[in-house]
Amino acid sequence: MRVIGIDPGSRFTGYGILEGPGGTPRHLDNGVLVLPPSLPMAERLARLSAGLTALVEEHRPEAAAMETVFTHRNVKSALVLAQARGAALAVFGRFGVPVFEYAPAAIKTAVTGYGRAEKEQIQKMMRILLKLPEDAASDASDALAAACCHLRTVRLSALTVTGRA
Amino acid sequence: MRVIGIDPGSRFTGYGILEGPGGTPRHLDNGVLVLPPSLPMAERLARLSAGLTALVEEHRPEAAAMETVFTHRNVKSALVLAQARGAALAVFGRFGVPVFEYAPAAIKTAVTGYGRAEKEQIQKMMRILLKLPEDAASDASDALAAACCHLRTVRLSALTVTGRA
Numbered sequence: 437m438r439v440i441g442i443d444p445g446s447r448f449t450g451y452g453i454l455e456g457p458g459g460t461p462r463h464l465d466n467g468v469l470v471l472p473p474s475l476p477m478a479e480r481l482a483r484l485s486a487g488l489t490a491l492v493e494e495h496r497p498e499a500a501a502m503e504t505v506f507t508h509r510n511v512k513s514a515l516v517l518a519q520a521r522g523a524a525l526a527v528f529g530r531f532g533v534p535v536f537e538y539a540p541a542a543i544k545t546a547v548t549g550y551g552r553a554e555k556e557q558i559q560k561m562m563r564i565l566l567k568l569p570e571d572a573a574s575d576a577s578d579a580l581a582a583a584c585c586h587l588r589t590v591r592l593s594a595l596t597v598t599g600r601a
Numbered sequence: 602m603r604v605i606g607i608d609p610g611s612r613f614t615g616y617g618i619l620e621g622p623g624g625t626p627r628h629l630d631n632g633v634l635v636l637p638p639s640l641p642m643a644e645r646l647a648r649l650s651a652g653l654t655a656l657v658e659e660h661r662p663e664a665a666a667m668e669t670v671f672t673h674r675n676v677k678s679a680l681v682l683a684q685a686r687g688a689a690l691a692v693f694g695r696f697g698v699p700v701f702e703y704a705p706a707a708i709k710t711a712v713t714g715y716g717r718a719e720k721e722q723i724q725k726m727m728r729i730l731l732k733l734p735e736d737a738a739s740d741a742s743d744a745l746a747a748a749c750c751h752l753r754t755v756r757l758s759a760l761t762v763t764g765r766a
Contacts, residue, residue, distance in 0.1 A: 476694070476699070476700065477690055477694075477700075478665075478690040478691070478693045478694030478698075478699075478700045479694040479697075480694070481687055481690045481691035481694050482690075482691050482692075482693075482694030482695040483694075484691065485691040485694075485695065486695070500643075505680050511676055511679075514676075514680060515670050515679060515680065515683045516683075518680045518681075518683035518684050518687065519683050519684065519686055519687030519690060520687055521684055521687065522646055522683065522684030522685055522686065522687025522688040522691075523687040523688055523690065523691040525642055525643040525646045525647075525684060525688065526643070526646035526647050526649065526650040526687075526688040526691065527647075528643045528647075529641070529642075529643030529644040529645070529646050529647030529648075529650075530647040530650065530651070532644075533643075534641070534643075535641065535642075535643045
């Protein structure tokens with residue numbers, strides 16, 4: 437199974453593409469779409485949309501994974517983030533890529549075993565797990581972690597179902 | 602000047618297309634994109650995106666107008682709304698259509714003279730002003746009102762500049 441993880445933002449949108457199974461995911465790509473703050477929001481979201489479209493067309497993921505929206509920090513920034521998510525969701529919807537959302541703590545637990553891990557710990561863990569030559573950018577690491585979380589969740593579900601059968 | 606007003610939502614997205622000048626706008630089109638709640642959010646936003654794309658390609662508006670996001674009611678629904686806005690903004694950005702945002706009270710004042718007008722009053726006023734054969738749907742009326750507000754704002758700015766010259 438091929439999964440694209442994203443960490444959407446109106447300034448930087450991280451992405452990471454992995455291929456399962458969940459135990460030993462294979463790293464295919466990661467990076468950050470940079471959306472210049474000098475541009476109007478609509479143009480930034482158009483670039484986000486175009487960038488994700490190109491990635492989906494190239495890699496043909498079977499699922500997308502991202503964090504659920506969180507509102508406990510700052511409502512205004514959560515709204516800007518939700519706009520970026522909306523632009524991204526529309527791309528996945530257009531290509532029929534099902535989207536799976538995970539709570540931030542669930543993603544952190546899946547990849548580090550600790551629900552309150554720091555961003556740097558996520559970066560290090562992704563580098564080790566995926567045998568990357570160097571740390572991926574912070575937003576790209578978060579996106580890889582979301583993809584990783586999804587692959588592990590799918591694998592656990594499959595194991596559970598097999599166990600029950 | 603041709604303007605598309607939208608009232609984005611994850612269930613219904615109203616649109617209205619007007620041609621200026623602001624004093625006597627000409628009505629070109631209005632309607633509602635219906636996004637079935639039975640579909641996953643990503644597919645609904647993809648339909649919103651496709652619907653707006655078709656409208657922009659058909660009418661080639663020179664500006665888009667919509668309400669600013671409001672957060673004072675319910676944060677959760679504001680986030681869902683922001684996602685719909687993001688999908689819409691990405692379409693306008695892709696076609697280089699500049700987006701203008703107005704506070705809900707500014708739109709109401711522009712079209713009814715009263716900042717706390719009810720939805721029904723907006724509908725009636727749009728019907729009279731634009732000489733519609735019947736009331737437009739509520740979401741479409743709100744979209745027409747946003748377009749109308751933009752045309753009037755542009756006209757006032759032009760008058761002011763002329764006055765100063």
